[in-house]
Amino acid sequence: MRKFQSHTLGIEQGSIVLFSDYQHDGVMWTGKGAREFRHVVSFDNPFSTPPMVQVGVSMFDFDRDTNQRADISAELITREGFAIVFRTWGDTRVARIRADWIAFGDVPNEDDWDVD
Template identity: 55%
Template sequence: MKRLENHLIGIDQGDEILFSDFQDGGEMWTGRGQRERRRRVLFSEEFRAPPNVHVSISMWDVDTKTALRADVAAEEIDAAGFDLVFRTWGDTRVARVRVAWIAMGEMPESDEWDIY
């Protein structure tokens, strides 16, 4: 569990269209095997330290003739942002994906100085 030691708590959120591969025949729609799509997301303001980030699929458009396989994650989290990552594998065909995210953590105090 992360304990927050600051009375200034920030919450930021968003909803990102990660890809729309059916329009141009992209690899998530036409490919097979291990596939990954990654996008850097920047927070509206920097946190004091890396926040907790939760991600979830808010929309997906998939071909139901194959098994539905998906993994969505927040990786490389720092005070400024994180990498939003979607993975699939096998013969799964994903036309498009939108991912919602929320970040919560400590914000810097207005009189806090960074002397380093």
């Protein structure tokens, strides 16, 4: 369990189409084997400490003639942002993916004192 140190909790969320590889014969659509796509997200305002981040697929478009394999996660989480990582493998053909994310954690408060 994560306990927040501040009484000020910040929440930021977003949604992004990670790729539309069927439009230009990209590697997620035409490739085989292990493939990975990364997208860096920058927060509008930094958190006080690295926040908790949840990522999920909100839209997917797979080729119906191949197995549907997908792994999505948040990595490299910092106060300023994180990376959405989408992976697939085998014969899977992914036309496009949209990811939604939410981050929540401590944020600076105007009543906080910075004492050295």
